[in-house]
Amino acid sequence: MNDEQRQQIKILRFQGLGYKQIANETGLSRDSIRGYCKRNGLDGYGKELIKKYKKIIEEEFVYILCLNCGVELEQNKRGARKKYCSKNCKMEWDNTHRKEYKFICEYCGKEFKALGTTKRKYCDNTCYTRDRFWRKEDAAEVATKILEFKKVNNLPMWLKDLLLSDNEE
Incomplete structure (x- = not known):
């Protein structure tokens, strides 16, 4: 299991997927997925896992993909971390996710x-x-x-x- 597969397991697990579904996505065995998840505190039901680690999920994964279109982001070494791939994506996200007061x-x-x-x-x-x-x-x-x-x-x-x-x- 390489680092890319470990990252993919975390992402899929935090989306609420089960061991079997993750195994099908990654091409690894269900038992190796389950073992990795247990060793890293990712075991249990997916929905409960999302509730338990919500803050960690937001902090760790918000800056990987654009919130609007899902394109992978390249972060700069200095400055604020990006959440969107472009200004147009940010404007589109803001317009579709406005809060009503x-x-x-x-x-x-x-x-x-x-x-x-x-x-x-x-x-x-x-x-x-x-x-x-x-x-x-x-x-x-x-x-x-x-x-x-x-x-x-x-x-x-x-x-x-x-x-x-x-x-x-």
Whole structure:
């Protein structure tokens, strides 16, 4: 068994494959695969092995193949280690693996979702402009509703803070 086969056994084992499947892939006997795995702490069920060594798997194997296309990477001796083979692969990976975040609009109070950003405040541009450039008509409408003890639907965040704060002046 050479170093390349040992590396391939580790990779296949961390993918959750059994001894027989690895033996078929590498051309070695099932018993030699099992013996190597037992000596190196890779024995047991594949799914349990993945859970047990998840951090090691990520650290050791993330930098071998491009995360997007699977091309083998050549690492430089200096600098940060590569995860992608090119900028295009990184952009494609980022676009297909964006995380979705939930927010509450600061103007209308509706819940909305946004992809890939953690700094959204408004659900759309109209809420942003209404909050940012509050008009006299809006102020008059709010004032009349407050005087009539009616519910005020949309208030800018700065006005809510002003009305609900304890005035110590």
